[in-house]
Amino acid sequence: MSKAEPEITVPHPRETTALFGHHDAEQTLLGAYSGGRIPHAWLISGPQGIGKATLAYRMARFVLAHRDPASTQVQSAETLDLDPEHSVVHQVAAEAHGGLLEIHRTANDKGVLRTVITVDDVRETVGFYGSTAAVDGWRVCIVDTVDELNTNAANALLKVLEEPPLRSLFLLVTHAQARVLPTIQSRCRKLPLRALAAADVLSAAALATGRDESDPELREVADASEGSVSRAVNLLGGGALKLHQRTASLLNTLPHVDPRELHALGDALGTSDRVALAAFTDSVDRWIGERLRADEGGLNANLPRLARLAEVWEKIGKAARETESYNLERKPLVFSVFSLLAEATR
Template structure:
């Protein structure tokens, strides 16, 4: 399987969701979709909500393959327990090759100059999809549009898509991936059926990671994959990012500093700051930020019942961390002072949270 470097929704060295045929977990979600199809009341728009990297986009392509395969999907749904389609099916192959005329994808795109990708889904991309849905289906059956993701739509692109959701043509399905569905425009949410996806347990993350690495033909260490899965907070995407020895060592070092809070080992912290400094540390800095945000998210979720007074310090430091990380990237600032101040802020936030 080839790695593509110009797809913003592809994780390096991992299969793209359209190439991922096995779906680990999410049996309830498949059953809900199949039940809706069998009842002949399949809603035209689904908001696939849940944490990033747990298989929502893979589910969307899985559903698309099922509807776009030859024959009546309603008849097919009556005799199966999942949305799985064989790899040799012509529709499966065309979806994987991005050549099916009735599958449309909305995502961030490569900039016209070829340098980097757009920060949002361009409104012109949405308008092109609207034009295509205004014509007949190329193969006379279903048409599917996958939006990956809702967070990448600005107000202009979301409002353009809304027009299509308000007056969809027959046999049209919209699958909108949403990492934080509550933040989607209320008008978008109101026209979609919400299908929520939960983070996977460690065993499922490791299994999905194994399948992905094997599909890519990538060698991997099973014990390292299990360690990565244990640190991934239910995200296969995160586990695949962590599985290399160097990244795994960095994540474990960051987590060790986080788990020691409110205590701060200045010597270890200075070593960590040095590791993510300089141009060579750009990707390591991003991994560190993601690890901290994941750790904060887990703590906020675990103590959701504790009340606002206890959660507020952690929420505040989350916002401050995000702003500081964006400023470092925008203005190319030295990362070392940020790492030191960040952990001191985290230490104070944990202390205040425990005292509340």
């Protein structure tokens, strides 16, 4: 049984005011808002853990703080940055701003986090945008992530996007644009984000964890993170980094699998080590995400394989969330993941 690594708690994107990298994407949002013709919905896409939600909350705070795009503050702004002591910053961090609606997975009546975003969560937008007593001016809705919407929830969101209320702004976050309904995509301005440079990962991870950028372990995980801050943080602790490398090595042998190696990997995950489980699922997410992004563009896209991988990714994501939520045995998850991926890649 593996020894559990201590968990590292990092601030939620709603509490994070700093943004590393993504200067061009930030300027796109700022330019659209200051120009007075901002699209009502944006689909912010890219690999997991690179700052998509951080950018979304940064934009939301700016709009809620500066309700008039023609104001001097907006027209002279060079970034979406706000003073950390601004009242909107504190209200958003405390989930107490009446002009912001956050749609994400919620807990069920037993206090367990659901594996998907439900239609009831999305239906909150009806009351939110229909309210006149909340906050004058803009109302902003962040969906983090669209990938986790179940079918009914996705269709409910589509209906709202089809007839957007006045002065409404939707910021939809996705780790894989290919998994988003084409009808939702068609109603959004697409804003793709790239993986971060290692130096940006290092700075962001240092700020999130309170470590110094000269920390050798932090530098090692930043180099191994492939542009993802969340991956770097998940890999902190030598055991997690080694498990990530071990999982990546086995994934690269697909569609062939060695049962003995899978047994060993399941043992390495332990029974209740959340850090190890995060490293495993992150490695799988990255592997599938890379293949989806490679296939989703270009004239030679392998559409059948793309569809199979997208379907398998959804199944794996749900199984991984259930394993974490209910603290289930890890080894069955390992065998299930590799079985699904082997079938999808044959």
